[in-house]
Amino acid sequence: MLRTDVRTEDGKLTKAGIRMVGIIIAGGFITVLNQLVMSPALPAVMAELGITPAVGQWLTSIFLLVNGLMVPVTAYLIDRFTSRQIFTFAMIAFAAGSVVAALSSGFAMLLIGRIMQAIGAGVMLPFSSVTLMRIFPKERRGFALGLAGIVIGLAPAFGPAFAGYMVDEYGWRYIFSVIAPLAIVVCIIALVWLQNLGERKETKLDWLSVGMSTVAFGGLLFGFSTAGSRGWVHPLTYIPIIVGAVMLIFFVRRQLKSVRPLLNLRILRNPVFSVSTILSAIVSAGMTVGAVLTPIYLQNVQGFSALHSGLLLMPGAIIMAIMSLVSGAMFDRFGPRIPAIIGLSVLTGGSLMLSFLGVHSTYLYVCIAYSLRSLGIAMVNMPVNTWGINQLPNSMIAHGNAINNTARQVSGSIGTAILVTVMTIVAASWGSPGIAAATEGVNAAFLGSSALMAAGLILAIFKVKGSRDGKDR
Numbered sequence: 001m002l003r004t005d006v007r008t009e010d011g012k013l014t015k016a017g018i019r020m021v022g023i024i025i026a027g028g029f030i031t032v033l034n035q036l037v038m039s040p041a042l043p044a045v046m047a048e049l050g051i052t053p054a055v056g057q058w059l060t061s062i063f064l065l066v067n068g069l070m071v072p073v074t075a076y077l078i079d080r081f082t083s084r085q086i087f088t089f090a091m092i093a094f095a096a097g098s099v100v101a102a103l104s105s106g107f108a109m110l111l112i113g114r115i116m117q118a119i120g121a122g123v124m125l126p127f128s129s130v131t132l133m134r135i136f137p138k139e140r141r142g143f144a145l146g147l148a149g150i151v152i153g154l155a156p157a158f159g160p161a162f163a164g165y166m167v168d169e170y171g172w173r174y175i176f177s178v179i180a181p182l183a184i185v186v187c188i189i190a191l192v193w194l195q196n197l198g199e200r201k202e203t204k205l206d207w208l209s210v211g212m213s214t215v216a217f218g219g220l221l222f223g224f225s226t227a228g229s230r231g232w233v234h235p236l237t238y239i240p241i242i243v244g245a246v247m248l249i250f251f252v253r254r255q256l257k258s259v260r261p262l263l264n265l266r267i268l269r270n271p272v273f274s275v276s277t278i279l280s281a282i283v284s285a286g287m288t289v290g291a292v293l294t295p296i297y298l299q300n301v302q303g304f305s306a307l308h309s310g311l312l313l314m315p316g317a318i319i320m321a322i323m324s325l326v327s328g329a330m331f332d333r334f335g336p337r338i339p340a341i342i343g344l345s346v347l348t349g350g351s352l353m354l355s356f357l358g359v360h361s362t363y364l365y366v367c368i369a370y371s372l373r374s375l376g377i378a379m380v381n382m383p384v385n386t387w388g389i390n391q392l393p394n395s396m397i398a399h400g401n402a403i404n405n406t407a408r409q410v411s412g413s414i415g416t417a418i419l420v421t422v423m424t425i426v427a428a429s430w431g432s433p434g435i436a437a438a439t440e441g442v443n444a445a446f447l448g449s450s451a452l453m454a455a456g457l458i459l460a461i462f463k464v465k466g467s468r469d470g471k472d473r
Helices: 017-031 038-049 057-079 081-102 108-134 138-169 172-193 207-230 234-255 265-269 272-303 308-336 337-354 363-389 392-427 434-461
Strands: none
Touching: 017 081, 017 172, 017 207, 017 363, 038 057, 038 108, 038 138, 038 308, 057 081, 057 108, 057 172, 057 207, 057 272, 057 392, 081 108, 081 172, 108 234, 108 392, 138 172, 138 308, 138 337, 172 265, 207 234, 207 337, 207 392, 234 434, 265 272, 265 392, 272 337, 272 363, 308 337, 308 363, 337 434, 363 392, 363 434, 392 434
16 A cells, blocks of 8 residues: 655655655665766776776766666656665665676676666666655745755765775775665665655556667767767767667657657657756756866876865865755745856856866865856756756656656766767877876866856756746746
């Protein structure tokens, strides 16, 4: 029997509701923690396994891509299975992937472990957002997504610092050795206290659409990633991009014609939701690129340790966590326009600061620039996401959340691949590898990120309205 006694009639959470929120946040924290643990560890992994940045970035990009591919599947899982079953599956898959990564003896095995982790995390993140929105009443969804924002912000605050310490003291494999038992503990607690929320539906999974989306997004990511090491005219670059683009067209056509689509793309006809999704994708690309490029610059150019590069990311992540809750509350009171414009302006400015790095740029300068970017991301994410979701009926929230999360994860992975490729190509154009070449490569990538954020700012100025319902005040 499905229980729904998580809040009283006046909207206040019961003890059962509070326990559910705690469990969901704990599960989300552990899985999001893992998104950025590879950032400070990447230089050490590259050195030990003998791989280039273009290859090493796959450890982050594949995690985000599989996250994105799992999101639409999660919409089906939420309809088909109970909350406890979904949560347990996600945490077990994540823990198993952590064990494989910890025991990996080469790049291929480590990549497989990251894929397994991403399957669990890809289910957990949209499940957490949808469940929190179901627990809280509609008028408090900004606060609910603000709680999710705390998870998204606090986990990266501890993740890179924790990973940096483990790399310096014990080695990168121990990162996963610690994460695995934490996931198992949270899973056990969920089996005891997590309630089932919502109604189950007898639906079928469109496996053909799953396959088409995998080929589409996987081909695009592989092609853009390969360009950095093989060039744009190499068959392993342009053939996957062409195949991915063509398959994406077929995937979109199938979703629009299907009675029960994997992703209900028809809701993108809502102009407010479509703008919200585009802005979310732009911000996600900017966030992921910064987390990948900054540790590479600090360790390979400045010579800082993995711990120091991880610690530099912490202030920005803490700011993101705090401001996610604040921006959610601001949305509930004022709407999305002001926080979105301010946030994208700050995000663009912080990205520009990082596009003028030098060989002797100070640690403080990089920290301030990165923290400004994090502040901007936090100001945009929750208001814009909630603004878009509020346009949809309750029956479409899971699909809306799935589309939004898919766009964010895929844009993060492909955006990272493209800008790391830009970094590699610009650095290689200097003729001989060195600190100066590496610095110019990082600057070029951040300049590309700045242009993308500026485009998002222009879109927000013209399209984001002042009220929560998407209309002008």
